[in-house]
Amino acid sequence: MQIAREVLLRSYRAMRTIRDFEERLHVEFATGEIPGFVHLYCGEEASGVGVCAHLTDTDTIASTHRGHGHCIAKGVGVDGMMAEIYGKKTGLCRGKGGSMHIADLSLGMLGANGIVGGGPPLICGAALSHKLLKDNGVAVAFYGDGASNEGSTLESLNLATVWNLPAVFVLEDNGYGEATASSYACAGSQKARAAGFGMPYLECDGSDFFSVYETAGEAIAHARSGKGPIMVHVHLARWYGHFEGDAMTYRANGEVAKLRAEKDCLVRFRKQVEEFSLLEAADLDAIDGSVRAEIEAAVIGAKAAPVPEPAELLEDVYVNY
């Protein structure tokens, strides 16, 4: 597999940005300054980035409640995201959406989504737009193992097949739907589910950027070429709870520590690119330093930013009403 140096650098930067963004949120959330709830994507970075590396701004994605990583992978700026998470006027959604509703339609980011299973039907529609407007775009639904049991998701797998849509269903299987293990909650197998709809199925290791990148590349090329929808099952793990504040009493002691030690996509990426002399350590170190500064600036900017004006309460409910 040949990957351009530029793609490698960009992808590493995106994964590092997600990691630092989320680790910083973990710390900042504990201070009580961030309203609402946040769901962190730490440990899953290679999935969003490995998929979105194949997409352009024309392509559409729909995300989940755990959406920060998908936003960053799709090119959404961290300043606007951080300000949004702090509920500030300068936020991407002017402080009216928050962590679970960050969207940037100009980049084909159709929104994080507070409803489990909310994204797959929307992605059928976005894929229909790509097909009928003939812009060669594809639409990608990220959804979790929890959402894989929602009727809306299963109906979408059927509809996308019936309409032969350029849609990719990326199942990010982190092993838990909130606190309940997917081994308990998911009957049968995801592979058999895809087969039940006559849909091709691929799977990959979500802690390995190269595994995701290669698999997603195949899937997206399949959808883009007009061959219809496809499922990509990404096996991965989350390092934090379902939400910040989740004591994770349902996980065995040491489970997360082991994941951090053995399944860190950033460590693995660094090892792989150095081993095959694709990038230099100095390249990666430079990105690490630059991302650190970027996140620091985003947090400082978000904290200092103004809150929304009271008048904004009533704005944008309707276009002209």
Add this chain to the structure above:
Amino acid sequence: MSRKSFRQAINEALRQEMLRDPRVILMGEDVAGGQGGSSGVSDAWGGVLGVTKGLYTEFGPDRVLDTPISEASYVGAAAGAAATGLRPVAEVMFIDFVGCCLDQIMNQAAKFRYMFGGKARTPLVIRGMYGAGFSAAAQHSQALYPLFTHIPGLKVVIPSSPYEAKGLLIEAIRDDDPVIFLENKVMYDDEEDVPDEPYTIPFGEANLTREGEDVTIVAFGRMVNFANQAADKLAKEGISCTVVDPRTTSPLDSDTILDCVADTGRLVIVDESSPRCNMATDVAALVAEEAFDALKAPIRRVTPPHTPVPFASILEDLYMPNPAKIEAAVRSVMGYKAKQEA
């Protein structure tokens, strides 16, 4: 101008908008009707009541999409398509089926614009049949417009005649917000003169179908016709009524309702939906709060009882508001005045 049924008026609005704008597409269960069937006729039904008949033949499979019986997926797809450049008109055959896809309407389409800070537009129309009177029983007869009216971000339209249906549907398709367009299933064969050319009727502007001095009757959808019948009969007894057709429940033309109540001092509201938290209750609260001093009598609401819609005709007839019940309510508010003066 020509004589058209409610059904034809809706079909014509869809057709003319599809001709005007290639981004307008239709989807729903059997909107063509006949995909994959053994007759080989793709445009077999045009919807269960034939409303979309002929559009598949004219516009083809990319513009008129039959869906699986799978409301969550295709209503969600309509929302997603609307947010990404198309202008879908999705049909939820009987609006009662919204139970299968409410998330896609309530939590997705309705919220995008506000929740995304004003940067999303969702030009989506959801059409569906509503209303009792067909012995269609509890799951195919409900008048669920209050449910949608309750959700900020949705516009809700209830046309009261073929003329209203065409103008309001064209307005709905050109609107950049999600619009719920509810067609009373008993009215599909109602006829009146309807312009042949496209026209729009703005949302939030009530229509006065009768103007009088004694009582204001606010009625919704098919109830406008009942209110007119009642008003005409009462006029012969010397009671003159204003009949207000709000046309849309969201936005609601509060100003016109308040002006009419200020003129007449009496209010009867006729609403086919279940009485708790319905439009009659909403309008009553509006008037109680904003026009208390103008009232000469208590507000009366004519609604069904708070029960599911029954099947047997005798029970369904009892359930439904009708002109006689409206007349009784009007006489009651007029009688209240007499009591005060006595």
